[in-house]
Amino acid sequence: MVAGARNSRLAAFVLMRATAVLLAVLVLGHFAVTHVVNDVASTGSNFAIRRWSSVLWLAWDSTMLAAALAHAGCGVWLVVDELAPAPRRRRVLHAAVAVVVTVVFAVGATAIGVTAINQSG
Amino acid sequence: MSALQTAFVSILSVLLVSVVLFAVYAVRGALLIRSSAADGGWIGRIGRTRDRDVQRWAFVAHRVTGMAIFAFLTLHIFDVALLAVSSSRFDNVHRLYGTAPMRVFESLLCMAILFHTFNGLRLVLLDVADVGVVTARRLLNGSVALTIVLGALTSVVILRPAI
Numbered sequence: 001m002v003a004g005a006r007n008s009r010l011a012a013f014v015l016m017r018a019t020a021v022l023l024a025v026l027v028l029g030h031f032a033v034t035h036v037v038n039d040v041a042s043t044g045s046n047f048a049i050r051r052w053s054s055v056l057w058l059a060w061d062s063t064m065l066a067a068a069l070a071h072a073g074c075g076v077w078l079v080v081d082e083l084a085p086a087p088r089r090r091r092v093l094h095a096a097v098a099v100v101v102t103v104v105f106a107v108g109a110t111a112i113g114v115t116a117i118n119q120s121g
Numbered sequence: 122m123s124a125l126q127t128a129f130v131s132i133l134s135v136l137l138v139s140v141v142l143f144a145v146y147a148v149r150g151a152l153l154i155r156s157s158a159a160d161g162g163w164i165g166r167i168g169r170t171r172d173r174d175v176q177r178w179a180f181v182a183h184r185v186t187g188m189a190i191f192a193f194l195t196l197h198i199f200d201v202a203l204l205a206v207s208s209s210r211f212d213n214v215h216r217l218y219g220t221a222p223m224r225v226f227e228s229l230l231c232m233a234i235l236f237h238t239f240n241g242l243r244l245v246l247l248d249v250a251d252v253g254v255v256t257a258r259r260l261l262n263g264s265v266a267l268t269i270v271l272g273a274l275t276s277v278v279i280l281r282p283a284i
Contacts, residue, residue: 017245017248020241020242020244020245021242021245023238024238024241024242027234027238028234028235028238031231031234031275035227035231035275035278035279036275036278036279039219039282040218040219040224040227040279041216041218041219041282043215043218044211044212044215044216045204045208045209045211045212045215048201048204048211049204049208065198068194069194072187072190072191072194075187075191076188076191079184079188100195104194104195104198104199107198107199107202108198108201108202110202110205111198111201111202111204111205114205115204115205118205
């Protein structure tokens with residue numbers, strides 16, 4: 001294996017574990033707030049807008065968005081490695097993973113940004 | 122149902138079916154490995170222990186729950202993004218989350234998240250510390266137990282308004 005590939009594997013390995021620990025707190029916290037502390041029926045737009053007027057929750061949700069997509073992207077990338085050994089097919093599937101993760105991240109980040117700006121303006 | 126609600130329910134259904142198909146595929150793969158080990162006579166059985174079988178099922182469960190959570194996450198990011206378009210559209214789709222079928226889905230999602238979290242933390246621990254096979258197995262049992270207990274308690278909280 002060439003050094004570049006080895007470094008990117010190591011980077012993916014570390015990223016996977018670092019985001020895992022981060023997400024254990026962020027996702028369980030998110031689920032607890034939206035389903036246990038509050039009933040899900042009472043977490044409509046008023047709740048979401050009020051939450052995103054706080055810097056803490058903006059930071060929480062932005063970090064969770066980035067960490068979750070990095071974690072999921074790495075995870076599905078490895079699943080493709082195992083399930084699609086043919087190089088051509090694997091390249092296509094890897095590209096699909098990268099596109100989905102990038103688009104979903106862009107949508108999520110835009111949503112948080114636009115909502116925050118709408119509220120402050 | 123509004124067009125947005127229909128779209129949400131349709132996409133969620135497609136994602137659910139895809140995850141079930143993926144689960145069947147993953148379980149079949151694990152069973153094939155098991156049976157090929159069993160067919161190999163005593164040589165085939167050398168590497169096969171009960172513990173390895175259990176670890177393999179933990180691996181399958183981790184992978185399936187991971188895919189399921191990611192599938193829902195993609196849809197969830199889109200439905201939350203409606204907030205940037207208009208509050209009324211966001212609320213229109215969000216009302217679905219309070220319905221009885223969605224509350225059942227949320228309880229299952231909670232179970233998947235809990236298992237993936239506890240088993241995932243266990244895997245991180247196994248990577249950084251050499252705790253040995255017995256402890257690894259106990260930690261897996263603990264992950265499953267925590268998932269069942271916390272999952273049941275949370276499900277009661279989630280489902281109660283619908284009953």
